[in-house]
Amino acid sequence: MLMNEDFFKNRPQELCKMCGMCCKLATTAVSYEQLQREAEEGLQSAIDFLSIFHKYESYEEAYKVNPKHVENVTKTMKEVHGEDFLPEFYYCNYVNSDNTCGIYEKRPKVCKRAPASPWMIMAPECGYNDWLKEQRAKHMKYVIDLKEIVTILKDYPFDYFVKSKGKTAGQLIEEYQKIIDSYKRYGSDNW
Ligand code: SF4
Numbered sequence: 001m002l003m004n005e006d007f008f009k010n011r012p013q014e015l016c017k018m019c020g021m022c023c024k025l026a027t028t029a030v031s032y033e034q035l036q037r038e039a040e041e042g043l044q045s046a047i048d049f050l051s052i053f054h055k056y057e058s059y060e061e062a063y064k065v066n067p068k069h070v071e072n073v074t075k076t077m078k079e080v081h082g083e084d085f086l087p088e089f090y091y092c093n094y095v096n097s098d099n100t101c102g103i104y105e106k107r108p109k110v111c112k113r114a115p116a117s118p119w120m121i122m123a124p125e126c127g128y129n130d131w132l133k134e135q136r137a138k139h140m141k142y143v144i145d146l147k148e149i150v151t152i153l154k155d156y157p158f159d160y161f162v163k164s165k166g167k168t169a170g171q172l173i174e175e176y177q178k179i180i181d182s183y184k185r186y187g188s189d190n191w
């Protein structure tokens with residue numbers, strides 16, 4: 001269950017209520033300045049994001065669009081980055097008045113991928129919230145199970161051959177540990 005493959009394959013498109021909130025009030029895990037640097041360095045996701053999204057002039061301006069969502073995002077970001085952190089919010093000019101996309105056929109990958117992970121903070125009215133919660137629980141269980149398997153494998157010599165997997169205990173530990181580590185940013189150290 002590698003997150004991206006599984007997540008995107010199973011994501012039910014019909015859950016989108018077309019509220020338009022992910023187009024009108026987006027945020028990123030990094031600052032605007034860092035986004036600009038990443039775009040200059042050629043990072044496609046940053047280039048895509050900045051090609052459609054504009055930064056709200058102020059926090060207050062974003063707050064007026066959806067106070068609850070801005071509060072939720074701010075609370076979560078502060079938990080991760082510290083009390084002084086104030087997230088930046090963005091809007092897209094291509095969203096139509098009926099919340100459809102004005103450049104649907106040409107919309108960048110960043111739009112096609114939203115919501116891009118079970119940990120993405122969506123607006124309270126987003127139709128994906130319950131499903132995302134279920135996905136978070138599934139992924140957490142998967143990581144917890146992997147941790148248990150790694151603990152068991154560590155009792156074996158590294159060159160012990162695990163027939164059912166066609167790999168040695170050492171190879172499996174390395175493989176599983178990489179997966180576990182990929183969830184660190186979501187707090188997997190505490191699961
Ligand atoms: S916030 Fe959720 S329900 Fe609203 S448009 Fe975006 S994906 Fe769809």
Ligand code: SF4
Nearest residue numbers: 023092094095101111
């Ligand atoms: S390009 Fe379209 S889908 Fe992407 S944020 Fe703008 S309106 Fe939404």
